[in-house]
Amino acid sequence: MGKISSVSEIRKHFPALEQQVNGKRLVYLDNGATAHKPHSVIDLINQMNSRTNGNIHRAVHELSAQTTALYEAARRDIQKYLNAAHPEEIIFTSGTTASINLVAYSFASKFLNRGDSILITEAEHHSNIVPWQMVCDMRGAELKVLPVDDSGNWILESLDKLLDNSVKLVAVSQISNVLGIINPIEAVITKAHSLGIPVLIDGAQGVVHTKVDLQKLDCDFYAFSGHKLYGPTGIGVLYGKKELLESMPPWMGGGDMVESVTLKKTTYAALPLKFEAGTPNFIGAAALGEAIRFMNQIDLAAVSIYEKEIVTFLIEELTKIEGVKIFGVSDKKIPLFSITAEGAYPSDIAMIMDKLGIALRSGFMCAEPLMQRFGAESMLRASFGMYNTMEEAQIFVEGLKRALKMLR
């Protein structure tokens, strides 16, 4: 069977896109926040909630065997999709934030000491800033920041100066949730590795818009969420290289992560269960596996070409509108546009466009330091998914013009 390559075919799989909002056909352009789910994912969630529900890894009964099989099949399918070397390198978490926190607390408790540092960039989401600030405070370490230039691109020349032997970990995003630029993570990984420093990639946006090959990329950790990748909420993944994960202590204690427990001493389970304490979101994990299987049916190269056409169209149209400024300029941009418009406040534009059926994001976008970098109080963001059409891009531009006319 050939892969699904046209956007009209892709759309048919997403029931949420068929609805009307505020009496208008929904034009959903907040995919950077969360994406809709295909029928196959929704059906599996329903089927598991209504029938195949048994706690994993514990019982001998049939339902438990079935959910365990679905849970572990999801792990293997995710491993294959990302080309990780081993299934046990895929740890289920509740999402990108939990994945990053897991590394922050587990890694830092063993490898981060007074006088050490962690390197991030200026263009990170709060979830790739705050956990590092917290563990740096705890351990007396310093947080270093790689700056971005006026177009939003990393200033790689600063890397040499920032990467010294105090740096114990580099944590950077593959694609910024505000700028939409595909960052040169390969260069940073190579450079950091030449000094023996491990690298964590925040792939929350990156896994959605690029084909990730973890063995080729060679990063040490990779974090992402299910719900932005057309899967359910409350599930995500932390990938970590086996040797590194094995050397790290568990973060949360509880059931399922132990080998044997006495009141004097507990020994921990092997990977991946060492990091999956308590009953995991096994329905979410299985459904994320289903989302990955759905992604496997998509011709991602065709989607990428279509996305580039939308990017080109939007750059052209948005620059034509007076007083509109685009943040994040690069030839490696995904269809995610954060803008400001002179004489109109982002939340006002978003409120008006909402009544036209167009779902956008406005505000700090969970990246306050980046807002400060660009001197913006707030931005308006349109973020496209693989089911968004060129026609919707046109509707967005027309809606924006209408809102600006009302507000200015």
Place this chain on the structure above:
Amino acid sequence: MTIKEVEQEIVDEFSIFTEWMDKYEYLIELGKSLPIIGENAKQEGNLIKGCQSRVWLNAQISEGKLFFTADSDAIITKGIISLLVRVYSGRTPKEILESDIKFIEKIGLQDNLSPTRANGLLSMIRQIKYYAAAYS
């Protein structure tokens, strides 16, 4: 007029709008005509921060009545603020504390009062009540 009567007046004014765009047009117009808070009053102490927009609220008491001026980055928010100022300004602290305003819901703007909308409006109403409590 009592607070209730002013509220009813606002509800009547909005009842002529059947389209959301008309409602917003009107709020934008109100927002633009709200007397801007003096720059000296637009200071940190008067700032109510939300992640969508900022709101400034200044209160003064004169002959036992509270008078409010306010501003916001966002013009639709400012339009709603102008309605709140119209309802609350020139009232005694007792009137304000005893009031339970309903007009925002009645004109269909209740989404703006959700704590997660974070546009500062909910905090502004709370702040107005704090001022009233402080002066009562």
